[in-house]
Amino acid sequence: xxxxxxxxxxxxxxxxxxxxxxxxxxYIEQGKNKILAAVYGPREVHPRHLALPDRALLRCRYHMAPxxxxxxxxxxxxxxEMELSKVIREALxxxxxxxxxxxxxxxxxxxxxxxxxxxxxxxxxTASLALADAGIPLRDLVAACASxxxxxxxxxxxxxxxxxxxxxxxxxxxxxxxxxITLLQMDGMLSxxxxxxxxxxxxxxxxxxxxxxxxxxRVKYVAxxxxxxxE
Amino acid sequence: MPIFCEKRQLVMPGDLLAEGDYPAGDNTYRENNxxxxxxxxxxxxxxxxxxxxxxxxxxxxxxxxLVIGKVVEVGFGNWTLDIRAPYxxxxxxxxxxxxxxxxxxxxxxxxFDVGDLVLAxxxxxxxxxxxxxxxxxxxxxxxxxxxxxxxxxTKIPRVIGRKGSMISMLKKETVCQITVGQNGSxxxxxxxxxxxxxxxxxxxxxxxxxxxxxxxxxxxxxxxKEKGGVENVPESK
Numbered sequence: 524x525x526x527x528x529x530x531x532x533x534x535x536x537x538x539x540x541x542x543x544x545x546x547x548x549x550y551i552e553q554g555k556n557k558i559l560a561a562v563y564g565p566r567e568v569h570p571r572h573l574a575l576p577d578r579a580l581l582r583c584r585y586h587m588a589p590x591x592x593x594x595x596x597x598x599x600x601x602x603x604e605m606e607l608s609k610v611i612r613e614a615l616x617x618x619x620x621x622x623x624x625x626x627x628x629x630x631x632x633x634x635x636x637x638x639x640x641x642x643x644x645x646x647x648x649t650a651s652l653a654l655a656d657a658g659i660p661l662r663d664l665v666a667a668c669a670s671x672x673x674x675x676x677x678x679x680x681x682x683x684x685x686x687x688x689x690x691x692x693x694x695x696x697x698x699x700x701x702x703x704i705t706l707l708q709m710d711g712m713l714s715x716x717x718x719x720x721x722x723x724x725x726x727x728x729x730x731x732x733x734x735x736x737x738x739x740x741r742v743k744y745v746a747x748x749x750x751x752x753x754e
Numbered sequence: 755m756p757i758f759c760e761k762r763q764l765v766m767p768g769d770l771l772a773e774g775d776y777p778a779g780d781n782t783y784r785e786n787n788x789x790x791x792x793x794x795x796x797x798x799x800x801x802x803x804x805x806x807x808x809x810x811x812x813x814x815x816x817x818x819x820l821v822i823g824k825v826v827e828v829g830f831g832n833w834t835l836d837i838r839a840p841y842x843x844x845x846x847x848x849x850x851x852x853x854x855x856x857x858x859x860x861x862x863x864x865x866f867d868v869g870d871l872v873l874a875x876x877x878x879x880x881x882x883x884x885x886x887x888x889x890x891x892x893x894x895x896x897x898x899x900x901x902x903x904x905x906x907x908t909k910i911p912r913v914i915g916r917k918g919s920m921i922s923m924l925k926k927e928t929v930c931q932i933t934v935g936q937n938g939s940x941x942x943x944x945x946x947x948x949x950x951x952x953x954x955x956x957x958x959x960x961x962x963x964x965x966x967x968x969x970x971x972x973x974x975x976x977x978x979k980e981k982g983g984v985e986n987v988p989e990s991k
Contacts, residue, residue: 546812565812565840576882618767620783620792625881627840655767658810660781660792663768700768700790737766740794744764744809 525684532668532680532728533641537649537739539656547657549739551649554682555639557591560649562657564629573628578621580628583612585646587635607643614647614667614696614706620660629659640683641669647696647706648732652739664736665705667696668728670721672713677721679728693718695725699733761798765791771804779805796965807965813839813907813937815876815885822902822939823887825870828862831855835872835887838904838937843885845874850889871897873933873941893933900931900943903954905961907938912964913957920960920970927977928953952980 527533533554542548545561568574585607589595600608611633619629631653633646644667651665670679673689686692691711697704713721757772759765771782771789778784781793782804791797795808815821815837823835823843833845847855850865866872873894874887889895905913913934914921925932930944930953940957944950956973963969 567840567842624840626884655794656810658793658808658812660783661767662783662785662790662792664766698768700770701785740766741764744794 525682527680529676530679530724530727532731533682535645535732535735537652537735539652539739539743545653545657547653547655547659549649549652549656551645553641553645554680555637556635556642556645557637558642558645558649559634559636560646560653561632561634562629562650562653562659563632564657565624565627565659566630568626568628574626577625579619579624579626581612581616581619581621581631582628583608583615583631583633583650585611585633585635585643587638587642591635591638607646610706610708611643611647611650615650615654615665617703617705618651618661618663618665618698619654620662623660629654638683640681640686641694643667643706644669644694644696648736652736655740663698663700663703664733665696665698666729666733666736667694667706668725668732669694670725670728671711672717672721677717677724679724691717691721693721693725695722695729697726697729697733699730757799759797759799762796764795765797765806766794767792769797771797771806772799777803779803781806781808781811808908810906811908813837815839815841815843815879816936817876817879819876819936820934821874821876821887821937822897822933822935822941823872823874823937825866825868825872828866828868830857831862833862833866835874837885837887838907838939839885841879841884843874843876843887845872845887845889849887850895852890866896871902873897873935897941900941901947901950901954903940903942903957905938905940905957907936909961909964910934910936910938912969913940913960915970920973923970923974924953924956924977927974927981928956952977955980 535553537551539549541550547562549560551558631650635642647667671681671689671692673685691713693709696706759771769791773788778789782789789804791806793808795806797806821837823837825833826836827834831847835843837843874889876885877888878886933941942950942953
């Protein structure tokens with residue numbers, strides 16, 4: 524790969540609680556990706572007629588900033604962004620206890636500030652942390668990672684160049700404690716055996732992202748504890 | 755029936771706490787005979803079962819709770835209040851007037867207008883309807899004096915303390931009337947703005963250090979030192 528081992532993730536760091544106005548927020552830098560996630564809710568649904576009588580409405584918006592890519596991207600939502608918004612919502616929904624808050628909405632915003640492949644996975648990982656930061660009860664955190672095939676090799680965490688050059692890209696989102704996959708897509712061509720191997724590789728990557736998510740939450744708590752100890 | 759966590763261990767959503775027949779308490783859920791945490795917080799267990807004291811959670815209304823709300827809308831025969839919860843609360847005109855609402859006679863904004871702060875109690879709330887408030891009891895109604903401090907609702911029990919120990923100490927030491935809303939809003943009424951400011955600083959300290967021990971004594975000490983500092987020259991640390 525462009526520097527890394529075949530099964531090595533790009534170096535990543537995540538922070539939570541960085542936005543003052545949102546109920547929950549998180550920010551990730553993974554390789555060259557820079558993505559911000561913000562969560563509002565549960566709150567009253569506007570427009571009212573969209574409210575569901577027995578559960579919360581999950582609304583997701585995945586958006587790429589015009590400066591996030593080499594050639595300026597128009598700020599208007601593209602078909603790709605609309606599809607990713609839907610797909611990300613479906614990846615996060617199984618983790619949220621929506622039945623606890625009927626007639627409310629939980630709004631999740633993901634803004635890609637700099638994109639370099641694998642943004643939907645990084646967005647899911649970040650949004651899941653933002654949900655936890657907002658104090659919304661979750662069944663589990665959702666960690667996501669993509670794997671694929673580049674120049675015949677099965678690789679983990681493709682960046683943009685590898686994705687464009689490669690033969691297949693398989694993004695995957697996973698809830699480790701419940702052993703449940705919430706997102707599985709494929710773009711390209713793989714044999715059945717290759718697909719199985721690639722899925723297992725992505726699961727490995729997800730588990731590493733999961734550890735990073737937990738570490739991020741842990742660090743925040745320890746920081747609060749240390750502030751107290753200093754006094 | 756194995757237990758997978760220690761008392762006061764930091765847990766995250768999805769962390770396995772125990773396996774077996776234990777009751778699933780606050781901020782946990784049960785699946786396949788296992789109990790998992792739903793929020794970031796400190797896990798604990800006692801004879802009541804497994805529960806998590808959440809680090810951060812928003813206020814969920816409960817019938818009987820005292821809350822401080824802000825009027826956001828004056829409707830026809832009712833007011834809508836923001837009580838810092840996922841749902842907006844309603845206060846009926848008939849409740850505030852203590853008689854049926856007469857549109858020709860009664861001018862609602864003159865009783866409570868948009869922006870007013872109201873101390874109220876929740877009389878009704880369930881999955882199918884937004885919280886309903888009342889101001890008919892002693893002490894409830896529009897707030898006209900004092901300062902409001904908003905803290906995260908999960909720390910309210912700490913501000914009250916065991917059997918009210920913390921709050922009685924606060925009231926005594928700062929000579930302020932302190933009314934605690936379960937939704938995280940606290941009303942502080944003192945004789946002077948300095949007293950009120952002191953009470954607010956003390957409450958902020960409790961919010962920051964809620965998960966530590968010996969807090970009541972430390973807060974008492976801090977208040978006494980602040981008050982003493984006005985008359986005496988403060989000692990250098």
